[in-house]
Amino acid sequence: MKRKMMGVLLAAAMAASLLSGCGSKQEETKEAAKTEENAAKEADGEDTKAEEPKTEEEKKAAGEELTIAIVPWNMAMSFESSFAYTAQAEIESRGWKAVIMDPAGDWASEYTIIENLVTQGVDGIIYTAIDTDGANDAVAIAREAGIPIVDFDCLASDGTADASVCYDDYQGGIMAAEQCMEALDGKKDAQIIVFEDEPSIASSGLRINGFKDYLAENYPDVEVVMNRASDRTSDGCYIWATDMITAYPDADAFFCYWAECTMAAYNALQDAGKTDVYVIGYDATEEQKELMVNTGEDCRLYASPGMSSVKMAVKCVEFMEQILNGEYTRSGPEDIFEFKPELLTVHNAKEFDIDK
Incomplete structure (x- = not known):
């Protein structure tokens, strides 16, 4: 009896083993068939992987959110x-x-x-060109990857970004020169120190050229001293300003x-006791x-053409949205959205609002 029972158990174990082996063979056969099927599809040019959503609508449908990167010049600068x-x-x-992402004013870091943003696959980039010519390469790698890129303020020289937003800096330089000569009562032989x-x-x-061109045309005898610090x-x-005060008293x-x-x-002049020297800023x-409001109309910081960081930022994001929705395509390098500079002076400081 014991012998018979042992035989039954042994037979059952062998059957289970055979079924298990058969199942493994079936799975291997299925996997091989799948591999062969995928190989055939790839040979016919078919994609065997599911495509990632690329448009804004597709990402929304898939429950994904767009990621837009902002790369200013230097976050230590108030405008930026x-x-x-x-x-x-x-x-x-x-x-x-x-x-x-803050490159802290360094072109190599910005590039x-x-x-890296392109490699990570962000959906858009808004940046300002620390190096106008070098930025062309950065724009190229973004566009090659199909990532919209919008530049603001300082623009890539080739004008190949998907959209560009800036202020008329040349006109801003002219405005600065006009205000400078107004402050100096049209002094024909004035000496003006300019950060080069x-x-x-x-x-x-552009700002310096506008400033110098206005003076050359209207006040040719004014001496413009160009100098800059690293x-x-x-x-x-x-x-730098302290050195200039010493060199040009x-x-x-x-x-x-x-x-x-x-x-x-302005602070260097005040500290040096040069309270009669005007500053035209930007x-x-x-x-x-x-400073102008608190000091009054005798303030030596006489005028400052300016740009609204708020207006510029809003416009850049509007452009990004239009590009992603297929509603805007840049027509060429000359297609630039350009604001006109606003002018802050000691006379309008109390009511001045650059963002209105």
Whole structure:
């Protein structure tokens, strides 16, 4: 009896083993068939993987959110930080994700940031060109990857970004020169210290050229002293202005084409006791406005053409949305959205609002 029972158990075990082996063979056969099927599809040019949603509508349908990167010049600059945070709010109000990447004024860092953003597959990039010519390469890698890229303020020189937004910087330079000569009562032999433009920064060249061209045409005997420092921080500009005060003690005015340099030059003049020297600044910041209001119309920071970081940021995000929706295609390098500079002066400071 025991022998019979053992035989039955042994037979059952063998059957189970055979069934198990048969199941494995069947699974292997199925996997082989799938592999052969996929190989055949690939040979016919068919994609065997599910495609990722690429358009905004497809991403929404798939429950995914768009990611838009903001790459300003330097978040330590008041204009740039204001732009970045305004753009972030505009992006998030659309239900998208915003990321701010700060190259801290370094072109190599900015290029690497944009390169990494492209690799990560963000859905759009809004940036300003630290190096006007070098930025062409950054634009190219974004466009090759099919990622919309919008530049603002300082633009890539080839004009190949998907959209461009800036202010008329040349006109801003003319406005600065007009205000400078108004402050100096048209002094024909005035000496004016100008922070020299940098070749890689397109906006600086336009502002300085507008300033110099106006003087050359209307006040040809005015002496313009061009000089610049390699350190463009507030501290660096303060040291630069102090050196200029020492080298040119009879200077009548300073023209500084961005906010931090403007305040640094003003403070250096005040600290040196040069309270009769005028400063013409740029960017028309809240800090400059408050100084004018608190000091009154005798303030030596006489005028400051400026740009609204808010208006510019809103326009950049609007362009990004239109591009993603297929509603805007740039017609060429000359297709640039350009604002006209606003003018802050000691006379209108109390009611001045650059964002209106």
